[in-house]
Amino acid sequence: MGRCKNNAVKEPKAHSLEQAVDVLVEKFPLHLNPEQTLLARSLQMEAAKVWNAACNIHRTIYGRYGYWLSEGSIKALLKGKYGLHSQSVQAVVETYFECCERTRELHLQGHTEWKYPYRRKRFFTVTWKKAAITHKHILHAISANAVRWCLGRSVKTAYIGNPEEVRERDCGRHHNQRMGQWALGKLRDLLAYKLKRHGIELIPVDERGTSGTCPVCGEYTRQTGRVYRCGNASCGFTGIHRDVLGASGILDKAQHGSFTRGRKLPGKVEYLRPQVLAPKRAA
Template identity: 90%
Template sequence: MRNKVLRQLQRAISKTKEGSRKRRKLLAKKYRFLNWIERRIEHILHAISANAVRWCLGRSVKTAYTGNPEGVRERDCGRKHNQRMGQWAFGKLRDLLAYKLKRHGIELIPVDERGTSGTCPVCGEYTRQTGRVYRCGNASCGFTGIHRDVLGASGILDKALHGSFTRGRRLPGKVEYLRPQVLAPKRAA
């Protein structure tokens, strides 16, 4: 949404004369929108990190592991995807999470996530994936049916605990999705 609105505003601004009243109004509208979207992103990041901390506290977690997606931004994946990657606030979220977890005595350790969502938990073979559901490329294994994000999270934990991927690792039986809620102002009836 941010990029579409900015494109419309920039297109309208470019058609106005320097110093005109219309240009000043459009620039003010642009900066109001940018401030609003920034506040909204900050709120969502705080909501996500607070949910994660509550989850850790509810389960008496002492150490949390997070993927470190440093190499993802360097790849050239097309103009629109590169734009989204440039706006991705993974560093802000990691810093918020580390700060909030540290207040409760929980350590946050970053782990290289290379290969975590493509390595089979049964046979340990890496297969390049295209869809959201994992499919093992090893003909003798044939493991399939788990979401790649779940497999990636279990792979990060496996790498953190054992230093590499282990064959036959346990996968979570139940997956629980925690979604942040954006609080909207209540309207008077």
């Protein structure tokens, strides 16, 4: 990753600056299919955008105000703005600052031919931290579970709630929401891709009103608790988890175009929880 590391290896003079630390590097060949290669390239391009932004902001602020922004403030500025895991974004910024620091040291040693990073990059290596790998693993586990469930029931068409409009309108600029939206999009893409391999279609359905519309009387009540409660005094239906009702609402909307009264609710609810692989602790 980065020119600094490679430069340090290529430049013999730089060895004298190195501390005596052994680093073991292992390379694994990745046999990617064309689709995965495309994804890997697009992630590298996203990482390059982070690098370019860090470099740009750092230089612009110095140019205008004579002030070098800290690593922390650049991380804060770039947080949640890219389609990469937050820790992968941080890793790019960390590499950028390592590069600056290294150049500064070299300048102090008199090697002024070394330049501070300035060039725009098209691709940059993505660093996967442990949390990001776990996250990706969970998305795969959830989608695989759902596909297995569908196959076991000879499902031909699956519907998924599409909350994008709701989120954009209601939530605005919060980082967690944006990350959630990103993860949800990734999950939906994975699910669509895996289902398609088995000839199952995944159709997005506008999620609005699905968890608030009464399955009995069809009236909408804004929900605050986990258990659904109909606000219509002459109905008062309750006793089902809001998310289960939401799922049944998505199916209802998909099949009938709008909500129906006296809707049939699922008799049995199954939770498909992903198994997360964690290293075993030493006894």
